[in-house]
Amino acid sequence: xxxxxxxxxxxxxxxxxxxxxxxxxxxxxxxxxxxxxxxxxxxxxxxxxxxxxxxxxxxxxxxxxxxxxxxxxxxxxxxxxxxxxxxxxxxxxxxxxxxxxxxxxxxxxxxxxxxxxxxxxxxxxxxxxxxxxxxxxxxxxxxxxxxxxxxxxxxxxxxxxxxxxxxxxxxxxxxxxxxxxxxxxxxxxxxxxxxxxxxxxxxxxxxxxxxxxxxxxxxxxxxxxxxxxxxxxxxxxxxxxxxxxxxxxxxxxxxxxxxxxxxxxxxxxxxxxxxxxxxxxxxxxxxxxxxxxxxxxxxxxxxxxxxxxxxxxxxxxxxxxxxxxxxxxxxxxxxxxxxxxxxxxxxxxxxxxxxxxxxxxxxxxx
Numbered sequence: 174x175x176x177x178x179x180x181x182x183x184x185x186x187x188x189x190x191x192x193x194x195x196x197x198x199x200x201x202x203x204x205x206x207x208x209x210x211x212x213x214x215x216x217x218x219x220x221x222x223x224x225x226x227x228x229x230x231x232x233x234x235x236x237x238x239x240x241x242x243x244x245x246x247x248x249x250x251x252x253x254x255x256x257x258x259x260x261x262x263x264x265x266x267x268x269x270x271x272x273x274x275x276x277x278x279x280x281x282x283x284x285x286x287x288x289x290x291x292x293x294x295x296x297x298x299x300x301x302x303x304x305x306x307x308x309x310x311x312x313x314x315x316x317x318x319x320x321x322x323x324x325x326x327x328x329x330x331x332x333x334x335x336x337x338x339x340x341x342x343x344x345x346x347x348x349x350x351x352x353x354x355x356x357x358x359x360x361x362x363x364x365x366x367x368x369x370x371x372x373x374x375x376x377x378x379x380x381x382x383x384x385x386x387x388x389x390x391x392x393x394x395x396x397x398x399x400x401x402x403x404x405x406x407x408x409x410x411x412x413x414x415x416x417x418x419x420x421x422x423x424x425x426x427x428x429x430x431x432x433x434x435x436x437x438x439x440x441x442x443x444x445x446x447x448x449x450x451x452x453x454x455x456x457x458x459x460x461x462x463x464x465x466x467x468x469x470x471x472x473x474x475x476x477x478x479x480x481x482x483x484x485x486x487x488x489x490x491x492x493x494x495x496x497x498x499x500x501x502x503x504x505x506x507x508x509x510x511x512x513x514x515x516x517x518x519x520x521x522x523x524x525x526x527x528x529x530x531x532x533x534x535x536x537x538x539x
Contacts, residue, residue: 175317176216183499184380184418184441184466192495192527194520195319196502196513206510210517215502216319219311223323223376224301224369231298245279252298255291257282259338283339286347289354292338296361301368308377322420323378325369325408330362331400332386341391363404374412381412381419382443387434388425389452397433409438424470424504426452435462444470444504447488455498456491466497470504474512481512485519486536495527 174182179193195216201207211217232251237244245262260280283289311321328336334344334355348355373381383405392401409419420441427434427445431453434442445467447455458467473484492498502508502516522535 176214176319177315177317180216180320180499181379183497186464186466186497188496188525191524192498192500192520194500194502194517194523196508197504198319200503200507202507202510202513206513210513211318213517213521215517215520217315218319218322218501219315220322220324220382221307221311221378223304223308223378224372225304227300227302228295228298229300231295250282250291250295252291252294254294255287257284257288257291278337278340281338281340281343283343283347286351286354289347289351289358292358293354293361296358296365299365301372303372303375305377312377320379322380322382323373323376325373325381325383326366327384329383329385329401329404330359330366331392331396333362334358335391336386359400363400366404367407370408370411373408374415374417379418380441381417382441383408383419383421383439385422386425387421387423387427387430389429390426392430394430394433397430402433402436406436406438409440413438420468422504424451427458428453431458431461435465437465439465441466441468443468444501446470446472454491455488459492459497466499468499468501468504470501471516472503472505474503474508474516476512478511478515481515482519482539485516486532489519489523489527489532489535490529493527493529493532495523495525 174190176193179189179191180195182189183193193216194214195218198217198219201217230253234249234251236247245260247258247260249256249258258280259278259282262277262279283292308321315321326333335341344355385401405421412419418441419439420443421437421439422443423434424444424446442458442462442465445451445453445455445458447469450472455467455469471485473481476484489495500520502513518539519535522538524531
C-alpha cells in the first residue's frame with residue numbers, strides 16, 4: 174500500500190498493512206535525512222487554508238516590538254467602537270508556533286471590561302470567502318505520499334479567546350465578573366464561525382480539521398460540554414453529509430475530558446499525545462473512543478534517540494494489535510535529525526497486526 178492508501182484505509186475504519194507514520198510537511202527537514210526517512214516509508218501531510226478572512230470595518234496595523242530583546246509585532250485593531258492591540262512574539266528557532274498555552278502572545282487584546290465590546294464587534298464583522306485554488310497543485314505534488322488537511326479556523330470560539338484574544342487569566346476572571354460581555358463574544362464567534370462550515374465542508378481536502386487546543390487543565394468538563402460539543406458536532410454532521418472526514422485537534426491533557434470527547438461526531442482525534450506529556454494512555458483512549466481514529470502526536474524526540482527507541486517500542490507494545498492509529502513524528506515542531514531517523518527506522522518495520530513477537534524482532538534488529 175502507498176502512504177496515502179494506508180491513511181485513507183485507516184480513517185475509513187479498515188485495516189492497512191502497517192501503521193501509517195507521517196510528518197507535517199513544514200517540519201520535514203529538506204536534505205539527506207529527509208531522503209533517508211522518506212525512503213523508510215515516512216509520509217507527509219500538507220495543511221492548506223480553504224478560505225480567506227477579512228474584517229471590512231476594522232483597520233489592522235502592525236509595528237515592530239523589540240523591547241524585551243525578542244523580536245515581536247504589535248498588532249492594533251481599530252474599530253468603530255474602539256481599538257485593541259496585542260503583541261505577538263516570533264517563535265524561537267526550531268520550536269513550535271507557541272510556547273505552551275496562550276501561544277506566543279505576551280499581550281492580549283482584552284485588557285479591561287470595555288474591550289469585550291470591541292471583540293464582539295470584531296467577531297461579528299469577520300467575513301470569509303472560499304479559497305480552493307491551491308488544492309489541485311498540492312494534491313498533485315503530494316501524490317501517493319500522504320494527505321491534505323484544511324481547517325475550520327484554528328480554534329473554536331472558547332479556545333480562540335483562551336489562546337488568541339484574551340489569555341486564560343482574563344477569560345476566567347471576566348467570565349465571572351462580566352459574564353454577559355464574555356458570553357456575547359462567545360455567541361458572536363460561534364454564530365460567525367458557522368459561515369465557515371459550508372466553505373470547509375466543500376473544500377477538496379482529504380481531512381477537514383476543526384482546529385482547537387483541548388487540555389483538561391484549562392477547559393473544564395462543563396465548559397467543554399457547553400462551548401465545544403455543540404459547535405464541533407454541528408460542523409461534523411454538515412461535513413459528513415458531504416462525504417467528508419473530520420477531525421479535532423486535541424494535543425493537550427485529555428483524561429479529564431475523555432468521556433465528553435467520546436461524544437464528538439468527528440472521525441479523527443488529531444494530535445493525541447501519549448503520556449507522560451499527555452495524561453491519557455493511547456490504549457485507554459482507543460478503548461473509550463471505539464469509533465475514532467487516533468492521529469498520535471509523538472512528542473518524545475527531546476529524549477534522544479536511545480531513550481526514544483525504548484519509549485516508542487514500549488508504546489507499540491501498549492497498543493497491540495495497532496489498528497485505528499496514525500503516528501505523526503511531529504504536529505507541532507522540528508524534530509532532531511537523529512531522533513527522526515530512529516523514529517522512521519522503527520516505524521518502517523511495524524506491520525499489522527502488531528504482536529509481541531514482532532516488536533521483539535524489531536528491537537533485536539536495531
